[in-house]
Amino acid sequence: MEVPSNLFISFFYCCFLFTSGYIGVEGSGHHHHRRRRHHHNHHEKHEIISDYTSNKPSKLFVFGDSYADTGNVRKSLGNSWKEPYGTTFPGKPAGRFSDGRVLTDYVAKLLGVKSPLAYTWMKLGGKKLRNGMNFAYGGSGVFNTVGTLLPNMTTQIDLFEKLLVDNHDSNLYTKSDLESSVVLACLSGNDYGAYVATGGTVQGLQSFIPRVVNQLAVSLQRIHGLGATKIVVTALQPLGCLPRVTQMSSFQQCNSTLNLAVNYHNLLLQQAVDKLNNYTKTPTFFILDLYNSFTTVLNQKGDYQGILKFETPLKPCCMGISSEYFCGSVNGNGAKMYTVCSDPKSSFFWDSSHPTEAGWQAVYKTLNSSLEQFLQV
Ligand SMILES: *[C@@H]1O[C@H](CO)[C@@H](O)[C@H](O)[C@H]1NC(C)=O
Ligand SMILES: *[C@@H]1O[C@H](CO)[C@@H](O)[C@H](O)[C@H]1NC(C)=O
Numbered sequence: 001m002e003v004p005s006n007l008f009i010s011f012f013y014c015c016f017l018f019t020s021g022y023i024g025v026e027g028s029g030h031h032h033h034r035r036r037r038h039h040h041n042h043h044e045k046h047e048i049i050s051d052y053t054s055n056k057p058s059k060l061f062v063f064g065d066s067y068a069d070t071g072n073v074r075k076s077l078g079n080s081w082k083e084p085y086g087t088t089f090p091g092k093p094a095g096r097f098s099d100g101r102v103l104t105d106y107v108a109k110l111l112g113v114k115s116p117l118a119y120t121w122m123k124l125g126g127k128k129l130r131n132g133m134n135f136a137y138g139g140s141g142v143f144n145t146v147g148t149l150l151p152n153m154t155t156q157i158d159l160f161e162k163l164l165v166d167n168h169d170s171n172l173y174t175k176s177d178l179e180s181s182v183v184l185a186c187l188s189g190n191d192y193g194a195y196v197a198t199g200g201t202v203q204g205l206q207s208f209i210p211r212v213v214n215q216l217a218v219s220l221q222r223i224h225g226l227g228a229t230k231i232v233v234t235a236l237q238p239l240g241c242l243p244r245v246t247q248m249s250s251f252q253q254c255n256s257t258l259n260l261a262v263n264y265h266n267l268l269l270q271q272a273v274d275k276l277n278n279y280t281k282t283p284t285f286f287i288l289d290l291y292n293s294f295t296t297v298l299n300q301k302g303d304y305q306g307i308l309k310f311e312t313p314l315k316p317c318c319m320g321i322s323s324e325y326f327c328g329s330v331n332g333n334g335a336k337m338y339t340v341c342s343d344p345k346s347s348f349f350w351d352s353s354h355p356t357e358a359g360w361q362a363v364y365k366t367l368n369s370s371l372e373q374f375l376q377v
C-alpha cells in the first residue's frame, strides 16, 4: 500500500503545543534485550502452560500516551488536570484525557484488577502497587515529541526496568509476576503530530511511518525480553475522524486521505506483530484494533446493543470557543473559553482528540471478546 503523494497530515497532535525540536534516535536498549531473550525462552514452555490453566493475569502494566494515561503528565503540562476533565469519573480533574475512564481502565476491568497506579504517584502506592503500574504519558510517542519533556516509550520502559532492578530484593514485581501480567502498549499518533509540526514532508511520510512502527516493534520486543508474556498493542485509530480534523467539514465526514496513511501504519504493525509472534512461537503479542472499533462505533452511532447512542458522532462534547482555544482553556480572568455539551454520555468524542468515557465503553464492547479470548480470562 502506498501513501498518497498529496498527503499532508494536518495537526492531530494530542495534547500539547510544541516547545522544542524533535530528535529521532533509534534503538536504545535493543542489545541488552537480545541477551536476555535466550535466557527467557528456556523457561517459557513450562511456565506458559501453568499460566493458561491456573493463573488469571493479576497485574497490568501500561506504556504509551494520552489514550492510556491515568495521571502521569504533570499538572502544569496538560489540560487533563483542568476542568472539565474528569467530571464523569472520578468527579474532578485527575489526569485522564477524558470526562471519565479511558482505555486502561477498561482493560483493567476485563482482567478484574483495579486500574493500575500512575507511575508519578508511586509514592502513594501501598497496596495499589499490586495491580501493576501505568507508565503512559499523554503527548508522548515512540520518539521524542515535546523535546525531552515527556518520556518516550523507550524511557517509559527504562523506568519500568529500573523499578524491577531497584526493587529486586523487596520483590515489588517478580519475574513470575511479569509472566502472569498483561502489558498494554498504546500509541495513538503523537509521533506523526510531531513529525508534521517540525516540518516533516509528505514524501517523507512514506519512510517515517515504517520508522515509527519499527521503533514500536523494538519496544514490544524489549517488553517481552523483560519477562512479559501477554502484550497487547493498539492499532492506530482513524486519525482522519478526530474532531480536530473533521471540524473542517463541520464534523460531517472523516478525512479518508489521512485514514489511508493510518491503514499503512496498521498494515506494517500487523506484519511486525506476526513476525514477533512467529518468533516467540506462543501467541504473545495481540493487536487491539482501535481502527475497526472506532470506525464501527462511529458508523453505527453507538454501541452494538443500542444502549449508548451518539447522534452526531464526530462532534466533540467539549470545544474551545474559537480555534485558538481548547477544551479546558481559561482566559486571564479565569473565564471559560470553551463549551461543554449537556450530556457527555451522548458524545463519542470528548475533546478534539479523545473519546468520552461512553466512547471508550462502546469501543471496548467491540473489542472485549477477542481480547478476552487472547488473554484467556
Ligand atoms: C484531508 O486532509 C488532507 C491533509 O490535511 C487535506 O489536504 C485534505 O484537503 C483533506 N481532505 C478533505 C476532504 O478535507
Ligand atoms: C527517548 O528519549 C531519550 C531521552 O530524551 C532519548 O535519549 C532517546 O533517544 C529517545 N528514544 C528514541 C527512540 O527516540
Ligand SMILES: *[C@@H]1O[C@H](CO)[C@@H](O)[C@H](O)[C@H]1NC(C)=O
Binding pocket: 274, 275, 278, 279
Ligand atoms: C515464521 O518462522 C519460520 C521459521 O521459524 C519461517 O520459515 C517463516 O517464514 C516465518 N513466517 C513469518 C511470517 O515470519
Ligand SMILES: *[C@@H]1O[C@H](CO)[C@@H](O)[C@H](O)[C@H]1NC(C)=O
Binding pocket: 109, 110, 368, 369, 372
Ligand atoms: C465481554 O463480553 C462478553 C461476551 O462476549 C460478555 O458476556 C461480558 O459481560 C463482557 N464483559 C464486559 C466487562 O463487558
